[in-house]
Amino acid sequence: MADLTLSFDPGASLTKVIYELGNEETIRLLLMEPEMIQLPQSSIESYLVNRQGVGQARPENEAWVQCAGESECQVVGFLARQFLASPRLNRLKYESTLHKVLAAVGAIAQSSGLPNRFSLALVTPLPYGEYRNHPQLKAHLQKALKDFRFRGQRFKVKLESFNCLPEGAGLALIQCQQNGVEWFQRQAIAVLMFGHRNTTALIFERGKMTAGHTTNLGFHQLVQQAIERTSGQELVSLTAAIYEAGTELTPNNPVLQSLVKSHNPDNQVVELKQLIGAIATARVEYWRRLQEWLDAVLPRTITQVVLSGGAAMYLYQELEDYFPSTPTYWGMDLQHQIEQILGLDYRSCQSGKESLSFRLVDGFGLFLKFRATQSAV
Template identity: 30%
Template sequence: MAKTSGKAQSRKIVLTLDMGGSKTKAIVQEYPEGKPQVLLMDSEVADVARASVEGIDTEGIPESRAWVGVGGEYYVLGALARHQFRGISQLKELKYELAVPKVCGAIWLAKEKLGLENDVSVYLNILLPPGETQDKVQLETRLKEVFRGFETPAGRMRVRMTYYNVASEGSGVFFHRRRTSGGAIPTSMFVMVGYRNASAFIVRSGVPSRGITSDLGMSWLVNNFVSKTSGLSPDNTSIVEVLVEAGASCDSQVLQKLSRKRKPDEIKADGESMSKALLLVRDEYWRAMARWLRSRREDDVCELVFCGGTADYIRPEIDAYFEKEGIPISWHGDIVIPDIASSLGNRMTDVVALHEHMVLEFDRVTNYERSQSLFDAPTVKPDSVTDIEVKANTSTRLVPNYAPRPVPKEFLTMSDKI
């Protein structure tokens, strides 16, 4: 790795970024010895005039006042975009097209969290759907141009991109599984199901294929649910949280939280009608997902690796279906989420694992010997490992408890070389 020239060397950071449809998720650290930190921002973006950013409050946590000026265009990000400027997630836009302001915003947020100066060097890793990774050269060119100087709440920032990498969604889970298995991976299909889309790629002889992407993310289910109910908007950010809480049984009492009625009997009726709608929507969603997987899975695939928060949501259906098919399932590559990323659970699996992989690669290339783990082992242990009962589409069945198991001693040991 080349060192930054000049009298005062800019500090180096490793930034691994997942621009999800519901959250922009990132892991950042100073390299080599800094401890990783999680950066989270809501996914909304809004383009605004310069006069708009001049009036933004300079107080408060950085996540609530993020904006960037890029080439004379100004963008507000996250909670600020949603609450003050009616920003939207723009799920129909390619993630690549929104990448530049989001990357610049993440670098500014990293600067604030790590106490950096306005000049930084970055090892940048970005997760994109397989169908968008071919845009990586155009994105690199655009980022290099923008990094010469862009505006932020802390003034003009300049970034030296020491390293640049774009990886397909699911790559972090793949790299972790390859390392922990000693490279002996059976022919597998890795399936990442997030809020915006679902992606898949096949690994043969340890080599991943290019992969494909569909629109079968959680947003597909939410839009279908909203179309079958009254008084709801897909822009309501609490819908997903309530649907997840309602579980596989589509608990009507939980779904009452989405009712806009005032009378108790009307609220109860809303919950019951939403429960019926959600049961049907789950069934329709899973059938669509199963058709897509059948069309993409090849005959020699002997294992499926599922990851992503939406995959967890339909886990009962996935387990039941592939149990009948006789195909083993691996969940999230058996990765245990460290405490710093535990707030989002398995939604952080891919970005955490890719960050770990890239830091290991930098250590290998620079011959850096790391004496301790990059991430601290989780401190919260599951209360129980007994099976729990959930109701799937048509019948009641027992499925394993999905609480994380204790972390293996060898997990994230940084002296492990690839």
């Protein structure tokens, strides 16, 4: 068995890593911001000098990596956000995954006290539209892991085992495990993954995947439409506020009030009204576009729908109304299991904890199935 086994989900709004050390039986969680930026070594040196040893950040919150032969560094996560990096939504996910994996592996190694040389078993999902690129991803990872530096420390990691599945496959595996193979073979199941960057539909009929579809209609489309209809809003804070506000688009909502930039009381009222209208309109447009896409890709023979991804929870009522007579599975039972196993206490906020556990469901399903195959070897 590998020294480190992990499920790596490179989400466009949050990198989610579920892992287990080879000498333990404790499943752990690592979260990192999605931003990444390439900088010269001198930028890191300047940052370290200016920091002057004040504070002691965890490795994942102060992460930069450098592959063998590279002269510059890739800054990842929270530190990249401090350098005003972007999430790179326009890039293929499998290309941006490489350095994020190195950063996560390095952060876990440093915080867990792993040696400079160790073995890794890795499973990761990709959007269905990029799934055919998984051989390239594996080759790039094998090469990069052999010799890289994380925060200046050199690591040589052997990729002992690798698997890649389309986003949403973890949920399909869970359904099969929970209900049995015979049940799974009798169903026509649609697994819908509503993410920040895109939305994916996987169709399973008679026990196998028969179709897959991906669209760029991710949650970021809603946020972008709201930004274009308002003034002075910032992407990260607006994204979080829209999600947290949900359907509570009222002037009394403190989450929306916190977004107001104006200092003049009269202007504040006008700005808040404009903001609420922009979000409400963007939400309607976003759902209408998704609805048309669902109409086009979903067969009428579907007997069950599996829903996942942060944007699915945001659109909970719209999706329930869209499938009035088809059973929907939201993985609530698995969410409770995730919360117990990982000990989630997301900033002591119940809604935040539930949201995070829901976003972890697919990756957790992949991890459990992948770990079982590793144990059987």
